[in-house]
Amino acid sequence: MRTPEIAVTGLGMITPGGVGAAETWEEVRAGRPTARRLPELRGLPVDFGCPVDGVDLDAAVGGRKTWRMHRFVKLAVIAAREAVADAGLDPAGWDGGRVGVVIGVGVGGVSVLTDNALRLSAEGPGAVSPLLVPMMIPNAAAGEVAIALSAHGPSLAPATACASGATAIAVARDLLASGQCDVVVAGGAESVLQPLVVSGFAQMGAVSRRCDDPAGASRPFAGDRDGFVIAEGAGMLVLERAADAAARGGRARALLAGVGSTTDAHHPTAPDPRGRCAQAAVEEALRDAGWSPYDVGHVNAHGTSTPLNDAMEADVIARVFPHWPPVTSAKGVLGHSLAAAGAIEAALTVLTLEEGVIPPIANLDAPAVEFDLNCVTKQARRESVERAVSHSFGFGGHNVVLAFQRGA
Known part of the structure; x- marks a missing residue:
């Protein structure tokens, strides 16, 4: 059976770049880094990150139930509502049984867990909150978004580490193609800007230690990169079958033309340095879309600013795309929001296709000399792009590639 065309009809984001897709796009397009020192990390070997600032999350979510939501859940609800409104849909009028929710989360409410562990140790079991479990579990975001949107179809929470957001979009495509959802x-x-998680990443050598220059710390594909900068945020897409969207008068902001997913089966945290399965994921997405590599006009890279990932990804891009398409990574501006990153970057890829603008990689003057990449640096590049791919890679060897085509 031929897979139906899948349209992206709505975008929603809340990131260190701003509240809403428009604010985030403006900051990323301008190449303005958002990393700064954080009081909650004071005294740690790594004391900086990219937080979501300038918004009262409780007020933005509204209602009387925010007390039961962890911060990552509030971010998800805000982004999801924006995406649905952007799609021109109204939950009050749709058939909720045909609406699904798929939200990737890597860690969940770890701050609630650590706070209650301290209470248990200091005061005993009676001090543990009855909200510990519902606030901590990673699927809380999918559950609360479903409640907020009256969505009664499948509600799923894939966890593929830093590829989770992209995996969620891939699963959504399958739900639409199979006819389970309309x-x-x-x-x-994701929201884990707290001492335990940051210390864990620091101990394993994954995060940058440029404490004297937080804004300049995330520098994807640079020769002197030394690790990622941890961030928080949420990104949401509304997906529909293109024919259904057109029938209701909705616009296709882009088409999700192909998906590729593989697993390295190499190491719990390090990518396969040869990038064989990452490359296979790119090639699978191209086959699924019916494209040749030369059809791709832009690569939105995972681009974490870590020595191992950037080297692997640069080699894969050079092998698969010898025509040197322009490459960007938003993590120089937004940091690495872990499970949210793939969805945020998918949304940014859609905006590049719509607006013909490829944002620059912040903090990068030129890629490392060993990388054969056409990186967009210093300022945004105006370039009409018809087709683009967005890469996401995660601990556990997860590789997910999404192929997007400009909407009609």
Whole structure:
């Protein structure tokens, strides 16, 4: 059976770049880094990150139930509502049984877990909150978004580490193609800017230690990169079958033309340095879309600013795309929001296709000399792009590639 065309009809984001897709796009397009020192990390070997600032999350979510939501859940609800409104859909009028929610989350409410562990140790079991479990579990975001949107179809929470947001979009495509859903809200959310998680990443050598220059710390594909900068945020896409969207008068902001997914089966945290399965994921997405490599006019890279990932990804891009398409990574501006990153970057890829603008990689003057890449640096590049791919890779060897085509 031929896979139906899948349209992206709505975008929603809340990131260190701003509240809403428009604010985030403006910051990323301008190449303005958002990393700064954080009081909650004071005294740690790594004391900086990219937080979501300038918004009262409780007020933005509204209602009387925010007390039961962890921060990552609030971010998810805000982004999901924006995406649905952007799609021109109204939950009050849709058939909720045909609406699915798929939200990738890597860690969940770890701050609630650590706070209650301290209470248990200091005061005993009676001090543990009855909200510990519902606030901590990673699927809380999918559950609360479903409640907020009256979505009664499948509600899923894939966890593929830093590829989770992209995996969610891939799963959404399958739900639509199989006929299980008519609308799917899909994306990722994460909020773990807290001492335990940051210390864990620091101990394993994954995060940058440029404490004297937080804004300059995330520098994807640079020769002197030394690790990622941890961030928080949420990104959501509304996906529909293109024919259904057109029938209701909705616009296809882009088409999700292909998906590729593989697993390295190499190491719990390090990518296969040869990038064989990452490359296979790119090639699978191209086959699924019916494209040749030369059809791709832009690569939105995972681009974490880590020595191992950037080297692997640069080699894969050079091998698969010898025509040197322009490459960007938003993590120089937004940092690495872990499970949310793939969804945020998918949304940014859609905006590049719509607006013909490829944002620059912040903090990068030129890629490392060993990388044969056409990186967009210093300022945004105006370039009409018809087709683009967005890469996401995660601990556990997860590789997910999404292929997007400009909407009609």
